[in-house]
Amino acid sequence: MTDDRTPPPPEAEPDIIAAELALGVLDGDERAAALRRVLADPTFARAVDRWRRYFAQLFATWPEVAPPERLFDGIEASLDRGTAQPRRAGWWPAVAGIATLVAACLALVLLLRPASPPAPVVPTAPRAAPVLVATLTPADKASATKPLAALFDPASNTLRVGAAPLAGGDKAAELWLIPADGVPRAVGLLDADAATPLPVDPHNRALLAPGVTLAVSIEPPGGSPTGKPTGPVVATGTLELV
Amino acid sequence: MxxxxxxxxxxxxxxxxxxxxxxxxxxxxxxxxxxxxxxxxxxxxxxxxxxxxxxxxxxxxxxxxxxxxxxxxxxxxxxxxxxxxxxxxxxxxxxxxxxxxxxxxxxxALLDDLPPIPDDAPLASDMMLAEEISHRLHLCLDELDRNQKDAIRTAFFDGVTYAELAERRAVPIGTMKSWVRRGLRRLKECLDRDG
Structure with missing residues (x-):
């Protein structure tokens, strides 16, 4: 066998990277790079989708195991309370750890720092729906652009993003959300000079959850003509619970 | 029939x-x-x-x-x-x-009483899964070398990354990537060939 050779660099094989992303073997920078590519390259996004469908055939062989009988009562109780929290605090606090707190503080600092007139104080959301934050980092690490803060406020149903001087000249910066299925959904155009409050439509609202990726692409004025990103992706980040 | x-x-x-x-x-x-x-x-x-x-x-x-x-x-x-x-x-x-x-x-605390994942294609009698009855992926997986097939199946069913796959098999991560990538290339050839 020649299996101990160093694997060839896969950059030239987008379909193999697409398969790796769909299978879930990538982590860290490799995963982040592949996710950015999903946004920037529609052919790559289709390849990831095709591999997901192939691998989904394996779900059929996954053995069933009956859950404990009382479990559905707990789910119903959560629905009755109108809360998205499981009955035990359990593991979410561990997920929403220090990194999230840092992101949250950064988000608040950036959002509250007035551009010209003071920004309105971010209202406290009711407990029913969680406030989500993300820090959108420029794809080009050498760029002078600062990270952008994004904050979803369920009380006003608004996704608020800091001033985004990302698109030059006659171009527009468009915000996308990418849930687990990897398909980008348009959210709206970002203002270069002031924080943009974007209303979230019900379809997108149902998809907003911790772990969902936000990304900004450069588009023609007025936004992408196709409903999918057509220009380069210049910043990405992941939504987290505050 | x-x-x-x-x-x-x-x-x-x-x-x-x-x-x-x-x-x-x-x-x-x-x-x-x-x-x-x-x-x-x-x-x-x-x-x-x-x-x-x-x-x-x-x-x-x-x-x-x-x-x-x-x-x-x-x-x-x-x-x-x-x-x-x-x-x-x-x-x-x-x-x-x-x-x-x-x-x-x-x-x-590893669970030792989990039912094993069957290696075969699903039965057509699994009514809920009409879409997944397609056997193509299973047939193509069977064409791979054992190491390639095992790594890809483990990644899917156990939800693990390259790093943990390599640790479990006690091989260098480069070796594991090589197995999986070769397996994926052959899978692609097989899936493309069959339409």
């Missing part, structure tokens, strides 16, 4: 259609439909959570989260894009993987 296959196919279609309806009604906040949906699918989704989390309490918590997510997002389900069970199984696998990767330590 052809009659039997046709009957099974149409039963599977009916089952899938029923499940799609149940999911769409759940999206309209119909609690009775949600209960039906849970009864039809919870054993499949719990099997997924349990295998990936390797911890019963965590699997129960993740399953709880998964059904709350399904309740909230069912209104956004697009029947044309995926079968209902694939849509739900994908949510369960992703949530379980999120939990697994949020743990500092790997689960220590």
């Amino acid at each position: 052809p009659d039997f296959v046709t009957a099974a196919d149409s039963d599977a279609e009916l089952a899938r259609e029923r499940l799609t309806n149940t999911l769409v009604r759940t999206g309209a906040e119909d609690r009775a439909a949600f209960r039906d949906l849970y009864d039809c699918t919870s054993a499949k989704l719990y099997g997924i959570c349990l295998r990936i989390c390797e911890d019963r309490q965590a699997a129960e918590d993740v399953l709880h989260e998964v059904y709350l997510t399904i309740w909230k997002r069912a209104g956004a389900y697009e029947p044309g894009r995926a079968s209902p069970i694939t849509w739900m199984a994908t949510i369960a696998r992703n949530r379980a993987i999120d939990w697994r990767r949020s743990q500092q330590r790997r689960p220590s």
Whole structure:
């Protein structure tokens, strides 16, 4: 066998990277790079989708195991309370750890720092729906652009993003959300000079959850003509619970 | 024989259609439909959570989260894009993987009584899974070398990354990447060849 050779660099094989992303073997920078590519390259996004469908055939062989009988009562109780929290605090606090707190503080600092007139104080959301934050980092690490803060406020149903001087000249910066299925959904155009409050439509609202990726692409004025990103992706980040 | 296959196919279609309806009604906040949906699918989704989390309490918590997510997002389900069970199984696998990767330590109490994953293609009698009855991926996986096939199956069913795959098999990560990438290349050739 020649299996101990160093694997060839896969950059030239987008379909193999697409398969790796769909299978879930990538982590860290490799995963982040592949996710950015999903946004920037529609052919790559289709390849990831095709591999997901192939691998989904394996779900059929996954053995069933009956859950404990009382479990559905707990789910119903959560629905009755109108809360998205499981009955035990359990593991979410561990997920929403220090990194999230840092992101949250950064988000608040950036959002509250007035551009010209003071920004309105971010209202406290009711407990029913969680406030989500993300820090959108420029794809080009050498760029002078600062990270952008994004904050979803369920009380006003608004996704608020800091001033985004990302698109030059006659171009527009468009915000996308990418849930687990990897398909980008348009959210709206970002203002270069002031924080943009974007209303979230019900379809997108149902998809907003911790772990969902936000990304900004450069588009023609007025936004992408196709409903999918057509220009380069210049910043990405992941939504987290505050 | 052809009659039997046709009957099974149409039963599977009916089952899938029923499940799609149940999911769409759940999206309209119909609690009775949600209960039906849970009864039809919870054993499949719990099997997924349990295998990936390797911890019963965590699997129960993740399953709880998964059904709350399904309740909230069912209104956004697009029947044309995926079968209902694939849509739900994908949510369960992703949530379980999120939990697994949020743990500092790997689960220590390994579950030893999990049912093994059958190596064969699924039976056509698995009515709920009409879409997944396609055997192509299984046939193509069977063409791979043992190391390649095992690594790809383990990555899917156990929800692990290259680093953990390599650790489990006690091989350098480069070797593991090489096995998986070669396996994926051959899978692609096989899947493309068969149409």
